[in-house]
Amino acid sequence: MEHIALATGFLLILIGLYGALTQRDILRMIVAFTIANTGVNLVLVAVGYIRGRSAPIINDNLPAAEATARMIDPLPQALVLTAIVIGVGITALMLAYAYKLYILRGSLDISKIKELKW
Amino acid sequence: MVDALAIIYLTLGTAFLLGLLRDEWRILAYGITLLSLAMVSGIASTWVWHLADNPAESVEIMTAGASPPFAINLRMGLAEAAALMLATLTGLASTIFLKDTLLRLGRRAMAVLLVFIMAICGIILTRDIFNLFVFFELVVIATAGLVLLSHNERSLGAGFKYLMASQVVSILLLVGIIFNYHVSGSLNIDDMAGMSDMLIQTTPLAFFLLFIALIVELKPFPANGWALDIYESAHPAFSAILSAAAGTASLFAVDKVLAIGGDSWLPVATGIGVLSFIGANLFALAQTSDRRLLGYSSVAQIGLILAIIGQRDILGDSYWLIAGGVLLAHAVGKAGLFWLSGLIAERELTAWTALRDRPLLLFAFISFIALLIGLPPFPGFYAKWELIHLLAGADRIALIVLILFGALLETAYLFRWFGLILKHDEVAEKAPCPIQKVVVIYSAVVAAWSLAYLWGELSVFGNLMHAIPLLFALLFLPLEGLPARIKNVLAIGGLVTWFILQYPLYDPLQLIFGAIILPGGALILLASFHNQGRRIGFYPAALWMFAGLSMLIVAEDSFTFFAAWESLTIGSYFLILRGKHSQPHAQSYILFSLGGAFLMLLGFALASAGNPLFPLESLTTVAEDVAPWVFILLALGMMTKTAAIGVHIWLPGAHAEAETDVSPLLSGILLKAGLFGLFILLIYMGRQQLYGIDLTHVLLWVGAISALLGNLMAIYQEDAKRLLAYSSIAQMGYALFGLALMNHLGWLMALMFVVNHYIYKSMLFLSVGGVAKRTGTKEMYRMGGLITLMPLSFIAVLIGIIAVSGVPPLSGFGGRWIFYNAIMSAEYRLPMVIIFLAGPIAFLYLFRLIHTIFLGQLKDEHRKLKEAPFWIILPQMIYVACLMVFALAPGLALRHVDAYIDNFFPRNGLNWEGLTITSTYGYWSPVSIMIVVGVIFATLFAWLVFVNRRAQKVKQFNIVFAAERPYRPETTHFAWNFFAPYRKALGFMTQPLVTRFWATVAESLHTSAELFRRLYTGDGQTYAIQLLGFVVAVYLLSSGVFYGV
Amino acid sequence: MGFEWIKIPYSLLTLFIVVNYGLLLNALIAKIAARVGRRHGIPIWQNYVDMIKNYGLRTSITHGVMFYMGPVFRLSGGVGLLLFVPTIYGSVMFSNLSFAGDLILALYFVFFGTLGMALGAGESGHPYAAIGVSRGLAQVTAAELPFALAVFAVALQYETLSVTEIVAAQQGSYLNWTLFTNPFAVAAAMLSFLGSMMRPPFDVVLAPQEIPIGPPTEYHSSYLALMQTNRAIFPIAKMVVYMNLFFGGAVSWPIFFVKIFLIYMVSVLVGVVFPRFHVEHSVRWFLIWAVPLGVIAVAIV
């Protein structure tokens, strides 16, 4: 049961990669990459999930003492935060590139940008 | 000591501080950036200084007050400190280089640059894999940001491709990290390394993802299209940081992460490393754009270091010395070359001719190339030496061969590039030299040479920079400004004093070679007085060659021998390159010589069975099964220098196109280095058997065939210097034949040839050079009838050809006499047939040389020629005197050597008392021959003068021309295709088979490079697909490692 | 091998005998060749007369120093070769100046004359002289190979390089001449002897009428006289080497005269019969026929 999140995560990654590698249009590629990123983040979180445990928020109904026994592994969630932030950064950069390339080339087709080769 | 974290928060802090400044305060922002970078590199240097004294205590830096599993820890060891220092210093230098671009781009670019440097330092320091991921992503963002900001139209495409690739990498990395965490429970590398075998058993795929992501970060060969575009299009200073600093950091990361995977993953790393080293170098052969070539070269170098990391298990404690040496050499060399490319306007390799009349920048270029290839004084040399030896110790011969092949490819395209700069016909206009850029380049040069000194100190073989001859050669660099004549006096004085100092240490064999190299070299340098001007680059190169030669003959162990061998090769390469059309020949020379040197390196490695310190004497005690291979490798290496047939094609071009006083240096002295090597080899290893064939017999055949084909090819040459060059091949074939006879007189003959060949070949080259200088051409059929105008040159050539042909009164006959006595007692007689045929053939080209130049018809344009310049004639006359003395008293030089050879071959030596030299078979008394021939000649000459008193002196057309009047001097001078009938008879033997063979080898490399580089189609998506394909391929290939097969 | 001054008059005596014998022998050979053509042939003393006439000619021209010294090199080559090899075995008088060098000196001194002559001819500026020299040198490389191999085989056989010892080893009956003990070597040597004697099968060098007598085209009067004296001495000197090496040397002058005559007749008989080879044909001919013999001689010794 708990593997659904993991499976969907991987599925999303594959869809994202497939989209990025087949679409000619740059914007579609960026969208595909973001899907792949969300897939990765989902996997990250899913790995930390332990069946039958609660979210790692220490408050009154989850005292620090028996926190380690009743909560899921908090660390992947922390990692996910940075991963998301970094994913945002890179996507922003990609969009900036797409914008600049469009101004310059007038087209968003990745196969047009081939002057640097061999 | 300042806390290592200061490096990170200082750079990050200034980056944010810049945000606060007003946009127009750019100078202030730039100043702050520089200041922070300077402070950071200061911190790194103090750490290096501190840790260098006591390397044991590396510092663990805990963040957030908790121990690793719950916090990120950073480590600052000596290696990290050195890498940090490299990264920060490259960053600082590049920012200085980028002064005007940064001022144009504004403070945002400066901030991104600072973040970039911080991220690189972070990668080096951090011990936490997720933290590693964060810093890698920061590097990606900073790179893409800088490229985006640099308003360069072509780099936008490259930036986007880079981002796509890094997205795929980050996916792999994240998934790898999380699953590794999931199994090991900790993100810290050291904890994971603790349980690495458990990790590998349970989830090898997790580690694989982590590992392959970092490997792709290193831009390995098949999957690095995206990286090459960045290198090609980004600003060179920025590519310098990317290649030097970021490359170092990612290598460091791979090295750390490999600790988790354990030793079973090392072969995978080596495999990928070697593949990229050879693949990238091969592709670089076909590159015409300079920065793309540098991109390929940096990919190759990083691949090599990855391979070294992959060999960590067997390299033991010298691992850091080797990996560090190659890494630092790559970093400084590559950064320097990128900065240099910043000065050049066009992107074509030929545009670099702008450096031609900038001697200092040329010296910088050469230092960076030498650094990359690993030529003697530089750290790469020590590192490569130890690496090959340790690999040989672990019996990984295939790996050595691949690495050496890759290194040879690298020398090919780098030296071709240098040749283009010096010798390309149309010269680009002079390169502009803004101060801050030039300062950065010179600082890189200083760094390069200090690294050379440092690695010399660190290496156990004694620091090459302490060798006095090499230092003496380097002394001439600052003196380049002086006029050539003063430098010439200095050089001659240096050579002679060094010979006097070394004289007591020489044994007779070394004395003969030393006498030829040092005073002999000084004698030839006399001819250099005829040039005016400063002759930039001649004296350092010449003295570097002499340094190599003089160290070669006193080398005790294989390291100094090899170092001397490579330095004389480099020195002679620069000498050859000075000729007007000598670039292709210098290129083939350097490739053959370095190819031979690499063979010798492999030979020494096999012989020493793994321990880099290997005294030459213990060549005798090499293990039985490996000894013949060692013999073959060393002999092949040395024969490239004596231009034995098969590896001779570099010699004719190199000697013919060299300058007037360089050709004798090459032919008279340089070829003897190969002979000395063979002497040493045969002294220590003696006869070797391989599959039942006696290898000295093979040498006999090679010597005989070289003698025959050398002479035969010399006959058909139209160019005088080429004729002499082929004759040198033949004479060296003779000497090799004498050596391979393996008996007392054979060796004595070889030594006699060494002395004889030096004297008459230098004399002939000098006289032909003098004539060529006066007539302006080397083509023999264009000259003729110069005997009246250039009598002294004629006498020199006359005495020379009498000596070469072995006609009695002169010393050549001595060589032939000893040769005959030697073959009498030789037991293997078949090659004698070829040597006997080669003997008289020498007459043909000798007569052709003297006839077509001095006798026959005088051409109109040569009627007013003056004698060759005084300084070229003087050495010739000294040589004539030497030949006469050596003809009359051969005992002077050979008596001691004869005694010396006794302790190798006691039987049938010569006894020298009285005028006659007797051997067991015959006798020869040079003095009485000279007197008898002299008396007969004098009496008959007097008789002719008496009888023929009133001879009428006539001019050139008073000849019996079938009662007709000769038409013009050109049509009556018989010189073109002088031996046409002989070509019909034996011409088939001179088919250029060897040249064609080597041409096809080179051609196949170029076409394969040309063909396969189409792999990089330029389309970002194909790059991403290639990257994934690479990952899957490595996964499948390394599955053996997975399941512990 | 101390140097006694008496050796000089002795060698001059040998020289005198050989010069006269040479001139007479050449005339005799020419007469025999004429008689083969049913011509009366030249008088026996004709060579003397020609020499005196050439010495007696009043004018001469010179193309330069090397041209002037060409014939001197040539003649000193001939005289030197004769004197460096002992003519009569066993007699102190006629061992000439052979103390100076052994067989190899003789082998290489042959080239001294050729080289000098080539330089002189070259200086004359005449293209035919140069063509003649190029043909001569090209032919000599192939001709010398079988001779060198034969000499090497003989030296190996007798384990010595000194001519007197080789001759000593062949004394006793004629059966232990090298002719019988090592026939292949002698065969190779005699074939190469044909090549070096400027007789028709291999006289493309002088090639009378074709390139008017090749190298000596420009030589005349006293230069030619010197060459004529050399033409008397040089063949004899070369044949002395052949005689000593292969035919048991000469114990007395009559045997010397007979043996030299017979050896000379070998090249004459072949010369009278065969047409002239081109250079490439003669080179090929030597390499195909004479060299294998030499190789066998060296192999089986």
Place this chain on the structure above:
Amino acid sequence: MDKKTHKDPAKTSAELPSVDLNPPEVQPQKPPAPPAERTIELPEELRKRTVKGPGGVEIEVEPLRDYYCEAPPTVMPAAYSKIVEDLFNWARAESIWILGFGTGCGAIEMRPLMTPRYDAYRYGIQWRPTPRQANLFVISGYLSVKTLKRAIRSYEQMQNPKYVVGLGSCTINGGMYWDSYNTIKRLDEYLPVDLYITGCMPRPEALLAGFMDLKRMIRAGEAEGANKYAEYFDWYKANQKRVIKDWDMPDYSW
């Protein structure tokens, strides 16, 4: 110096036409007038030209002056003492080397001398391909002006003492070509002739007899044609230049 004529033994004196076989004596005199200035235009390769040597130096090349030795021939005195000269004369007589240069129809007559029937070698007579080594120049028959030019060059390349023998009447008085526009009529005016052998082409026996006469003359020391040529060189040269229009060679071709 009287010229000995040699009758052809095959014909008896009666049948001969009563033509005066002794041409008037031709005495070489001092040259009448300086030779006419060279009228023809020199061929291209002999014209004065300037050539750029290596290093840009300008070189003036005057072919006739630079390529050829311009020294005139000198009279060569006989050897000092008479005995030596007699010996040399005897040797010169006994070994006459003829230049193999058949100038006219008589050359075919010389070939039989090399054959067994007539065999001139018995008398020390030999044919040499190069003028340098020849002593006797046989002008065998009519001499056209073009051949004269080559004959002069070959004659001048021979060494002193040298002899010239004229065959047939064409060399004496033009013979049957007496009115031809391009042959020379009296060989004597152009080359110093020592002996004529008459006969419209004398047979080999006549040639041999002629050579025997020549031997006697040489032995007697009368055959000093070379010195005569040197002594009256200008006179001979003037005659030659009057006939040879395209004179494009030095005066004396060494």
